[in-house]
Amino acid sequence: MKRGEVRERILEAGEALVRQHGLNGVSFRDLADQVGVKSASVHYHFPTKDDFLLVLAQRYSERFLETAESVIASGKTVAEKVRGYSDLFLAAFAEDGRMCLCGILAAEAADLSDPVRREIAGFFDANINLLKGVLGDASEARFVVTSLEGAMLLARVEKSPQHLESTARDLSDRYRGRN
Amino acid sequence: MKRGEVRERILEAGEALVRQHGLNGVSFRDLADQVGVKSASVHYHFPTKDDFLLVLAQRYSERFLETAESVIASGKTVAEKVRGYSDLFLAAFAEDGRMCLCGILAAEAADLSDPVRREIAGFFDANINLLKGVLGDASEARFVVTSLEGAMLLARVEKSPQHLESTARDLSDRYRGRN
DNA sequence: ACCTGAACACCGTTCAAGT
DNA sequence: ACCTGAACACCGTTCAAGT
Numbered sequence: 265m266k267r268g269e270v271r272e273r274i275l276e277a278g279e280a281l282v283r284q285h286g287l288n289g290v291s292f293r294d295l296a297d298q299v300g301v302k303s304a305s306v307h308y309h310f311p312t313k314d315d316f317l318l319v320l321a322q323r324y325s326e327r328f329l330e331t332a333e334s335v336i337a338s339g340k341t342v343a344e345k346v347r348g349y350s351d352l353f354l355a356a357f358a359e360d361g362r363m364c365l366c367g368i369l370a371a372e373a374a375d376l377s378d379p380v381r382r383e384i385a386g387f388f389d390a391n392i393n394l395l396k397g398v399l400g401d402a403s404e405a406r407f408v409v410t411s412l413e414g415a416m417l418l419a420r421v422e423k424s425p426q427h428l429e430s431t432a433r434d435l436s437d438r439y440r441g442r443n
Numbered sequence: 444m445k446r447g448e449v450r451e452r453i454l455e456a457g458e459a460l461v462r463q464h465g466l467n468g469v470s471f472r473d474l475a476d477q478v479g480v481k482s483a484s485v486h487y488h489f490p491t492k493d494d495f496l497l498v499l500a501q502r503y504s505e506r507f508l509e510t511a512e513s514v515i516a517s518g519k520t521v522a523e524k525v526r527g528y529s530d531l532f533l534a535a536f537a538e539d540g541r542m543c544l545c546g547i548l549a550a551e552a553a554d555l556s557d558p559v560r561r562e563i564a565g566f567f568d569a570n571i572n573l574l575k576g577v578l579g580d581a582s583e584a585r586f587v588v589t590s591l592e593g594a595m596l597l598a599r600v601e602k603s604p605q606h607l608e609s610t611a612r613d614l615s616d617r618y619r620g621r622n
Numbered sequence: 623a624c625c626t627g628a629a630c631a632c633c634g635t636t637c638a639a640g641t
Numbered sequence: 642a643c644c645t646g647a648a649c650a651c652c653g654t655t656c657a658a659g660t
Binding site: 446480481 | 643
């Protein structure tokens with residue numbers, strides 16, 4: 265195996281597992297099994313679970329925000345930009361019902377270390393800021409984020425992408441005729 | 444101790460712990476310690492963790508919906524009814540940052556048994572139905588629920604009741620002048 | 623630099639045994 | 642009817658030991 269490849273595969277498998285099962289639903293032994301090493305090796309790359317979550321949150325946040333920015337930049341109207349942004353959540357859900365990594369970790373906020381908690385909070389803050397640029401208003405931007413995160417929560421428990429789809433449509437319909 | 448009291452105290456302690464830490468953040472040994480019995484006794488009352496969660500979800504759902512109905516009945520305008528409903532979430536958050544029980548379990552939907560998952564889905568369905576009676580529209584009702592659940596998620600990770608408070612205000616402002 | 627086996631205190635669950 | 646101790650396979654974490 266190439267240099268740094270095990271570490272990368274642990275992160276890849278970890279993201280999938282955390283987005284499905286949350287912080288406490290994934291074990292270092294599971295990760296080790298999926299990657300083909302022993303759990304002690306996972307600890308070599310990430311001393312504690314918390315170190316692991318921090319890296320996971322950072323790379324998720326970075327990647328998501330980058331995609332979000334480009335999708336918003338490419339939309340012509342406000343409604344189109346919001347729709348493009350919503351579609352990022354739909355796409356994640358379509359990938360075997362994956363929750364937003366930061367959304368599912370937020371639910372378990374009480375068990376997160378302060379650095380991880382702040383990283384997650386920063387993710388939402390950046391998203392709200394990004395949408396504020398589109399919608400003008402910060403509380404309106406917050407609405408879009410909370411609606412989508414909440415909609416994912418419900419869609420997961422309802423096992424229904426349909427509901428998430430209709431929320432996304434309703435959301436962009438709200439901004440028809442602006443800009 | 445009185446008849447059935449241990450069972451009741453387990454449920455009480457369990458609800459608090461689950462709403463703080465989620466499904467996997469609470470152990471039968473923790474519950475046993477808080478109540479003053481051994482973990483095997485908790486298993487006597489609730490054979491598996493899943494049995495426990497089902498009862499927890501049922502009684503939470505029942506109690507919440509009852510309160511929600513009465514608070515909506517007592518509001519005069521649509522805005523007042525929505526505000527009263529939102530205040531239920533604010534009050535929960537004020538109680539040491541408690542998440543909605545069904546909201547936090549929804550995040551871990553992938554790890555729930557089908558009966559529990561359906562109970563949670565039923566909770567949201569009933570809430571949406573209740574609000575549909577106020578707002579007329581089902582998708583509008585769904586919006587209120589997803590916004591509030593999402594807002595709780597964010598507020599927990601931001602450690603900020605202020606943000607939840609302003610979401611609640613924005614929400615009821617939306618329905619000013621109706622009815 | 624990267625991996626491992628063995629150990630620790632934890633977890634859910636079961637069960638035979640007590641009152 | 643209600644509780645318990647002891648056991649099982651699991652978990653995160655540590656560490657000395659290997660390559």
